[in-house]
Amino acid sequence: MTKQFTFELNATDGAARTGVIHTPRGDIRTPAFMPVGTAATVKGMLPESVRATGADIILGNTYHLMLRPGAERIARLGGLHAFMAWDGPILTDSGGFQVMSLAKLRKITEDGVRFQSHIDGANEFLSPERAMEIQRQLGSDIQMVLDECPAFPATETQIERSLALSMRWAERSKAAFGEQPGRACFGIVQGGVFPHLRQRSAEALIEIGFDGYAVGGLAVGEGQSAMFEVLDAAVPLLPADRPRYLMGVGKPDDIVGAVSRGIDMFDCVLPTRSGRNGQAFTRAGTLNLRNARHAEDTAPLDAECRCPACRKFSRAYLHHVVKANEIIASMLLTWHNLTYYQDLMSGLRAAISAGTLASYAADCARSWAAEVETLSD
Amino acid sequence: MTKQFTFELNATDGAARTGVIHTPRGDIRTPAFMPVGTAATVKGMLPESVRATGADIILGNTYHLMLRPGAERIARLGGLHAFMAWDGPILTDSGGFQVMSLAKLRKITEDGVRFQSHIDGANEFLSPERAMEIQRQLGSDIQMVLDECPAFPATETQIERSLALSMRWAERSKAAFGEQPGRACFGIVQGGVFPHLRQRSAEALIEIGFDGYAVGGLAVGEGQSAMFEVLDAAVPLLPADRPRYLMGVGKPDDIVGAVSRGIDMFDCVLPTRSGRNGQAFTRAGTLNLRNARHAEDTAPLDAECRCPACRKFSRAYLHHVVKANEIIASMLLTWHNLTYYQDLMSGLRAAISAGTLASYAADCARSWAAEVETLSD
Numbered sequence: 001m002t003k004q005f006t007f008e009l010n011a012t013d014g015a016a017r018t019g020v021i022h023t024p025r026g027d028i029r030t031p032a033f034m035p036v037g038t039a040a041t042v043k044g045m046l047p048e049s050v051r052a053t054g055a056d057i058i059l060g061n062t063y064h065l066m067l068r069p070g071a072e073r074i075a076r077l078g079g080l081h082a083f084m085a086w087d088g089p090i091l092t093d094s095g096g097f098q099v100m101s102l103a104k105l106r107k108i109t110e111d112g113v114r115f116q117s118h119i120d121g122a123n124e125f126l127s128p129e130r131a132m133e134i135q136r137q138l139g140s141d142i143q144m145v146l147d148e149c150p151a152f153p154a155t156e157t158q159i160e161r162s163l164a165l166s167m168r169w170a171e172r173s174k175a176a177f178g179e180q181p182g183r184a185c186f187g188i189v190q191g192g193v194f195p196h197l198r199q200r201s202a203e204a205l206i207e208i209g210f211d212g213y214a215v216g217g218l219a220v221g222e223g224q225s226a227m228f229e230v231l232d233a234a235v236p237l238l239p240a241d242r243p244r245y246l247m248g249v250g251k252p253d254d255i256v257g258a259v260s261r262g263i264d265m266f267d268c269v270l271p272t273r274s275g276r277n278g279q280a281f282t283r284a285g286t287l288n289l290r291n292a293r294h295a296e297d298t299a300p301l302d303a304e305c306r307c308p309a310c311r312k313f314s315r316a317y318l319h320h321v322v323k324a325n326e327i328i329a330s331m332l333l334t335w336h337n338l339t340y341y342q343d344l345m346s347g348l349r350a351a352i353s354a355g356t357l358a359s360y361a362a363d364c365a366r367s368w369a370a371e372v373e374t375l376s377d
Numbered sequence: 378m379t380k381q382f383t384f385e386l387n388a389t390d391g392a393a394r395t396g397v398i399h400t401p402r403g404d405i406r407t408p409a410f411m412p413v414g415t416a417a418t419v420k421g422m423l424p425e426s427v428r429a430t431g432a433d434i435i436l437g438n439t440y441h442l443m444l445r446p447g448a449e450r451i452a453r454l455g456g457l458h459a460f461m462a463w464d465g466p467i468l469t470d471s472g473g474f475q476v477m478s479l480a481k482l483r484k485i486t487e488d489g490v491r492f493q494s495h496i497d498g499a500n501e502f503l504s505p506e507r508a509m510e511i512q513r514q515l516g517s518d519i520q521m522v523l524d525e526c527p528a529f530p531a532t533e534t535q536i537e538r539s540l541a542l543s544m545r546w547a548e549r550s551k552a553a554f555g556e557q558p559g560r561a562c563f564g565i566v567q568g569g570v571f572p573h574l575r576q577r578s579a580e581a582l583i584e585i586g587f588d589g590y591a592v593g594g595l596a597v598g599e600g601q602s603a604m605f606e607v608l609d610a611a612v613p614l615l616p617a618d619r620p621r622y623l624m625g626v627g628k629p630d631d632i633v634g635a636v637s638r639g640i641d642m643f644d645c646v647l648p649t650r651s652g653r654n655g656q657a658f659t660r661a662g663t664l665n666l667r668n669a670r671h672a673e674d675t676a677p678l679d680a681e682c683r684c685p686a687c688r689k690f691s692r693a694y695l696h697h698v699v700k701a702n703e704i705i706a707s708m709l710l711t712w713h714n715l716t717y718y719q720d721l722m723s724g725l726r727a728a729i730s731a732g733t734l735a736s737y738a739a740d741c742a743r744s745w746a747a748e749v750e751t752l753s754d
Contacts, residue, residue, distance in 0.1 A: 040697060044704040046685060069672070069697045077675060077693050085689040295446070298454060308423060312462040316454050320417060320446045327421040327707055 005141075005184040005211055007243050011353045015235065015262040018352040021243055023141050024182040025081070025089045028056040030243065030264040031348050033255070033341045034091055036272060039064045040074075040084040043272050044327075044334040047086045053307070053335065054342030057089040057141075059267045062134050063098030067117045067124065071134040079139030091142035091267070094131040094173070097216075097248070100149045108148060110165070128169045132176035132185075142184045144214065145173035150192065152220040159192035166190050167204040174208050184211035186245060192217060193226050195233035202237040212243040215263070219248045224257065231261040238262075252281055252344055252368065256361045259348050271337035276330040278322035281340045284370035287315075289333065291373060294319040307339035308332060382518075382561040382588055384620050388730045392612065392639040395729040398620055400518050401559040402458070402466045405433040407620065407641040408725050410632070410718045411468055413649060416441045417451075417461040420649050421704075421711040424463045430684070430712065431719030434466040434518075436644045439511050440475030444494045444501065448511040456516030468519035468644070471508040471550070474593075474625070477526045485525060487542070505546045509553035509562075519561045521591065522550035527569065529597040536569035543567045544581040551585050561588035563622060569594060570603050572610035579614040589620040592640070596625045601634065608638040615639075629658055629721055630745065633738045636725050648714035653707040655699035658717045661747035664692075666710065671696040684716035685709060 009019040021028040035042045037058045042050050077083050103115035112127030131146040147166040170187050177185040187205035191197030215234055218227045238244050245265035246258050255266055278289045282302035297315040309332035321329040351360035386396040398405040412419045414435045419427050454460050480492035489504030508523040524543040547564050554562040564582035568574030592611055595604045615621050622642035623635050632643055655666045659679035674692040686709035698706040728737035
């Protein structure tokens with residue numbers, strides 16, 4: 001196992017790439033999907049089960065962890081990996097996005113952002129330096145710079161002003177990250193749906209120099225075609241020898257489209273949150289297990305899937321436990337959805353290696369059309 | 378594997394016994410604790426995890442299953458074992474107790490009990506014949522007669538009248554059970570805290586003839602010493618060659634006391650429900666993980682326990698996930714509590730075999746006194 005953080009590119013197919021990120025805590029096969037482990041748990045899953053789905057790396061949320069149980073406490077307890085019993089790599093976000101979406105009474109200044117905890121209303125403060133300090137205390141393997149996440153829609157002037165602040169914060173974040181052998185610091189390209197601002201952001205980050213580059217500020221309501229246009233403009237500007245991470249994305253077809261455009265890493269709450277809401281992603285499309293048509297269906301959720309929900313139980317059983325709000329419904333559907341996402345990533349990696357990504361993507365799109373049910377939110 | 382339901386008694390120690398109930402679906406080592414799988418799931422556990430705790434048999438609730446998803450539906454789907462992916466034996470209650478504790482607008486007649494579903498208010502009816510039909514449709518291995526469960530406290534006159542009805546219902550239940558090779562039908566001794574009524578009940582049931590005998594109407598508020606007095610009076614009246622089942626009991630010390638008095642089988646929601654409430658049963662006593670004193674405790678819940686909660690996580694982590702209402706808190710503490718209960722049963726079986734039950738019971742009582750925290754309800 002390496003002692004350094006390195007990225008090995010093994011094959012390309014058009015703009016798409018497959019490779020391995022080597023870290024002291026283990027390898028991350030790319031393109032990679034990172035299950036979200038918000039509050040030191042991937043909701044409804046034991047760590048060994050997350051690993052069994054095929055995940056090489058998980059994501060932890062700085063915002064949630066700083067509020068409860070607190071970064072200093074996790075540090076005293078030996079770091080996030082030991083605390084939550086996950087020995088693989090962990091990427092942590094900077095808290096910026098959750099401050100925007102969850103916290104109350106936000107006040108942003110050049111220095112940082114003051115806000116009130118959504119848990120107990122306590123006054124909190126996050127600056128680039130504090131965000132990096134927290135991620136270091138957690139022991140995160142991939143640490144994200146603090147950025148400002150503007151709401152969507154925003155005017156070009158708003159985005160330009162926000163971007164300028166985010167780039168100054170990126171520089172302070174990198175300085176605060178300092179030297180942490182084996183760990184990585186990623187910058188985040190902002191700029192909304194404006195290609196020239198995305199370009200300005202990418203150039204500013206490359207000038208600072210990061211171990212990897214994320215594309216942020218997407219999947220906030222702009223729609224898939226606008227998102228793909230941003231990727232078409234931004235991804236070619238990023239260094240080919242560093243991992244590229246599309247934050248907070250997405251649905252299976254978003255992922256396939258983004259991989260085709262050269263993205264290497266993803267995270268999204270969709271497979272876990274949807275699972276807790278009775279919704280399943282399958283090879284035949286998206287299903288809502290709440291629907292009465294599943295009540296006496298003895299078929300498995302997805303006949304090709306290797307997860308416990310599909311190997312041991314019928315759609316009829318899953319319908320029953322979803323309707324009865326049983327914990328096992330969240331457990332099984334989360335496990336299934338994460339397995340489906342990991343199998344999709346595995347399929348994408350194999351297709352890129354074989355140079356058959358276009359036909360793999362077309363096969364996915366065709367099979368997803370078989371069974372599509374309206375999903376609730 | 379046997380094709381018949383038989384009970385093999387292997388050793389005794391005072392009134393306590395250890396043995397094996399042989400069923401076509403597998404052996405049940407006694408004294409046995411049956412985890413409660415109310416609505417076709419032991420809450421928060423996958424079936425293979427329930428098995429891993431050491432459980433040989435689980436309990437299913439007729440009342441819940443008849444309302445949702447319905448006994449006829451489960452029969453069409455291949456029976457309860459296939460539906461919930463538990464291939465070991467299942468004991469089902471008759472629904473009588475839940476009708477008393479959960480249903481609305483109960484009306485009891487000689488024929489049976491009319492009530493409204495607590496789920497949707499639908500009018501429902503349960504008679505001895507219907508209770509047995511449902512249990513047969515579920516495919517239950519051990520089926521319980523329908524009895525009337527009087528509230529506590531009740532006068533001697535009330536208990537006497539209720540008991541008479543329950544004994545007439547027991548006879549009708551046995552007739553409705555009919556012949557089901559490999560499956561068993563158990564009678565239920567009622568009679569409140571009145572020894573002569575318990576005796577009358579036991580004699581009436583033995584006259585009918587059952588494959589096993591339960592003691593019902595306890596753990597309803599009478600207290601441990603009254604419960605033990607009833608067992609002292611009732612258990613010696615029951616045939617030694619049939620399993621004896623104390624329904625709905627109990628805390629670890631209740632179980633040790635009842636085993637010492639000759640009980641072979643137990644069920645209780647305590648380990649599962651307490652687990653979901655952040656409470657843990659350990660070798661050192663009962664713990665409430667919500668308490669702040671656990672917040673930075675790196676020790677495991679129970680250093681001698683083999684469950685994932687104890688092998689992989691600290692008390693500090695369990696405290697955090699309980700406070701954050703994370704699903705993994707329910708999963709881990711349920712797994713732990715069921716493991717603790719099964720290890721207690723295993724210890725009791727070994728002690729009875731070795732003729733050392735009294736010292737084992739004294740050791741348990743002494744170790745439970747080490748850490749006792751107030752438990753919420």
